[in-house]
């Protein structure tokens with residue numbers, strides 16, 4: 001590594017000694033701590049713009065349209081095999097479960113700040129659907145960087161500001177706390 005090289009910082013801090021760490025799943029560490037990990041919300045508008053710009057065939061705003069109905073329509077009434085909750089908001093989980101086909105699964109990749117209430121029999125039992133959660137990442141950076149590079153994926157819509165390291169308090173941390181609605185990633189140059 002030399003001066004000027006781009007680097008990625010692993011934001012997870014794991015103990016390296018607990019059973020999860022020893023199994024290689026350091027993202028599930030008993031003592032996991034994170035740098036810059038925060039809750040959902042606030043990102044939906046940016047995510048929608050980002051999706052529209054390069055990766056989704058269809059973008060649905062569930063606040064304006066019935067998501068489950070639209071998914072059924074787009075899948076010839078079959079429903080979705082797999083859905084992802086990246087929002088961390090309870091109403092989204094209910095809609096996603098409803099959009100699933102029988103035996104389909106909900107992957108929760110968002111952080112939920114509050115407990116949610118599910119009717120297990122009605123929402124999961126009928127249709128034998130399942131929920132699985134994920135936390136952080138483990139040894140995924142290299143694959144993620146390669147995918148972005150190989151597929152020429154433009155992630156610039158996620159970058160909401162670029163600042164110098166000397167401005168990190170006022171234009172970085174303070175902005176993220178006070179104006180979270182309008183920020184996703186702030187790039188800091190050193």
Ligand SMILES: [Zn+2]
Nearest residue numbers: 015018021029
């Ligand atoms: Zn550990």
